[in-house]
Amino acid sequence: MRDGAALGAFDVSNMRLKLIRTGGVAGLAPPPVVVDTAALPEKEAQRVAALVAEARFFHLPAVVRSRKPQPDRFQYSLVIEQEGGRRHAVRCDEEAASGALCRLLHAVQTLKNLT
Amino acid sequence: MNPFGKLSLERKSEITLKDVIMKKSHVAPCSIPVGCPVCTIIPSHMLRHLSRHGPAALREKAWQTLQHSERLRGQRDVLAGLGAGRWGVSPGSKRRTIYDLSHDTVLPGKRVRGEGDAKSRDVHVNEAYDHSGVTADFFRQVFGRNSVDDQGMRLDSSVHYYTDFDNAFWNGAQMVYGDGDGVVFQRFTKCLDIIGHELTHGVTQYEAGLAYQGQSGALNESFSDVFGSMVKQWKKKQTVAGADWWIGEGLFARGVRGDALRSLKAPGTAYDDPQIGRDPQPAHMRDYVKGGADHGGVHTNSGIPNHAFYLVATALGGHSWEKAGKIWYDTLCAVLRPHATFADAARGTLRSAGILYGSASREQDAVKSAWQQVGVL
Numbered sequence: 033m034r035d036g037a038a039l040g041a042f043d044v045s046n047m048r049l050k051l052i053r054t055g056g057v058a059g060l061a062p063p064p065v066v067v068d069t070a071a072l073p074e075k076e077a078q079r080v081a082a083l084v085a086e087a088r089f090f091h092l093p094a095v096v097r098s099r100k101p102q103p104d105r106f107q108y109s110l111v112i113e114q115e116g117g118r119r120h121a122v123r124c125d126e127e128a129a130s131g132a133l134c135r136l137l138h139a140v141q142t143l144k145n146l147t
Numbered sequence: 148m149n150p151f152g153k154l155s156l157e158r159k160s161e162i163t164l165k166d167v168i169m170k171k172s173h174v175a176p177c178s179i180p181v182g183c184p185v186c187t188i189i190p191s192h193m194l195r196h197l198s199r200h201g202p203a204a205l206r207e208k209a210w211q212t213l214q215h216s217e218r219l220r221g222q223r224d225v226l227a228g229l230g231a232g233r234w235g236v237s238p239g240s241k242r243r244t245i246y247d248l249s250h251d252t253v254l255p256g257k258r259v260r261g262e263g264d265a266k267s268r269d270v271h272v273n274e275a276y277d278h279s280g281v282t283a284d285f286f287r288q289v290f291g292r293n294s295v296d297d298q299g300m301r302l303d304s305s306v307h308y309y310t311d312f313d314n315a316f317w318n319g320a321q322m323v324y325g326d327g328d329g330v331v332f333q334r335f336t337k338c339l340d341i342i343g344h345e346l347t348h349g350v351t352q353y354e355a356g357l358a359y360q361g362q363s364g365a366l367n368e369s370f371s372d373v374f375g376s377m378v379k380q381w382k383k384k385q386t387v388a389g390a391d392w393w394i395g396e397g398l399f400a401r402g403v404r405g406d407a408l409r410s411l412k413a414p415g416t417a418y419d420d421p422q423i424g425r426d427p428q429p430a431h432m433r434d435y436v437k438g439g440a441d442h443g444g445v446h447t448n449s450g451i452p453n454h455a456f457y458l459v460a461t462a463l464g465g466h467s468w469e470k471a472g473k474i475w476y477d478t479l480c481a482v483l484r485p486h487a488t489f490a491d492a493a494r495g496t497l498r499s500a501g502i503l504y505g506s507a508s509r510e511q512d513a514v515k516s517a518w519q520q521v522g523v524l
């Protein structure tokens with residue numbers, strides 16, 4: 033699989049990401065973050081591609097649930113479509129996500145200001 | 148009725164029970180000073196624990212003793228109201244530690260302030276320290292509870308979680324606070340009731356252990372809001388009439404149209420903003436929100452039990468923590484089980500009110516009426 037390949041060799045083909053976040057102490061349901069990496073500055077697009085690869089996103093199960101949910105944590109639903117038609121969707125509890133997936137989710141959530 | 152006549156009987160039965168406990172279980176000996184004129188020998192939390200988790204032979208006895216001592220406690224309330232005496236719990240020690248994550252997410256981070264240390268220059272650190280201290284003092288002085296687990300657990304908090312993070316949470320062992328993005332939220336250490344909310348999640352974990360899904364999850368959320376609100380009222384010495392009953396007042400960034408995250412007084416009215424939408428909380432069962440998001444709407448449907456508490460507290464008047472708070476605390480600690488429903492909470496608070504203040508008492512009537520008004524009973 034190419035996703036975990038050597039640094040510097042990320043698939044920088046365009047990706048479309050859609051992230052929905054629910055939960056949290058405030059219980060808000062903010063509007064989904066929709067990002068097209070083609071519209072991002074080159075450096076940001078590279079960073080997102082790197083995080084997608086590190087999280088091995090396309091190999092994750094569709095649902096990553098916590099057996100014992102932690103109060104006030106976020107839940108996320110992330111869908112990524114790659115140029116060429118590859119598409120994967122993951123729903124997860126934040127506390128059940130790996131460090132790499134967490135970094136990806138947090139990074140995409142903060143991209144809302146760039147879209 | 149002469150409460151002191153009853154007291155001597157009470158003490159005798161508790162000494163007997165204590166003797167049994169000391170021989171048969173691993174419960175730590177009581178730490179409450181015996182010289183106190185109106186205090187029970189075995190702390191009620193220990194009795195509550197025994198009544199639920201103790202050896203089978205002890206459970207019933209513990210429950211009976213608890214019922215007697217809770218009635219006595221009701222009488223002590225009357226005595227205290229008359230200025231007849233004080234039996235406060237000693238201030239006790241807290242063990243707070245604040246960590247700085249410096250925008251990382253690997254807990255706990257670098258230790259920056261321990262118990263008794265001088266103030267930091269970082270307001271996040273000082274707020275996490277001060278507000279967790281007030282919350283611990285509230286639980287100790289009002290309910291005789293020794294920290295989150297009632298065993299003197301350390302209070303660890305990590306601040307500056309990730310970058311611009313719009314959340315605070317309890318991870319099962321500690322509190323974690325984000326800085327807020329400055330657009331919707333300010334720093335999450337800012338509000339005493341939010342920190343009270345997080346620490347109460349810890350208390351619930353060690354008591355009823357309410358499962359974080361559906362109605363039991365909404366109850367879990369509601370206990371955190373109810374005790375978070377009480378901590379703030381207690382600190383400000385507010386009566387039920389003087390309190391604002393908001394949760395997280397002042398947490399929103401400038402420009403957001405809203406007073407707070409939630410309102411116990413009027414669920415569904417805390418904010419209405421083009422950017423973040425409208426407060427979705429119901430105040431009545433007919434508006435219960437079904438659906439899978441947020442573990443079945445735990446932060447939404449908590450509006451219903453939140454409002455029930457508000458109705459009880461305001462019907463009884465005075466300070467919320469004096470009567471309504473005691474009824475809710477005893478229900479959390481001695482009655483509810485992990486998969487409790489709203490109806491279980493209603494029946495549980497009715498039972499606790501009956502034990503504390505007598506059946507058909509004004510207090511029990513207020514509890515019944517409140518759950519009827521929100522459509523649970």
Ligand SMILES: [Zn+2]
Pocket residue numbers: 057103104344348368371
């Ligand atoms: Zn909560």
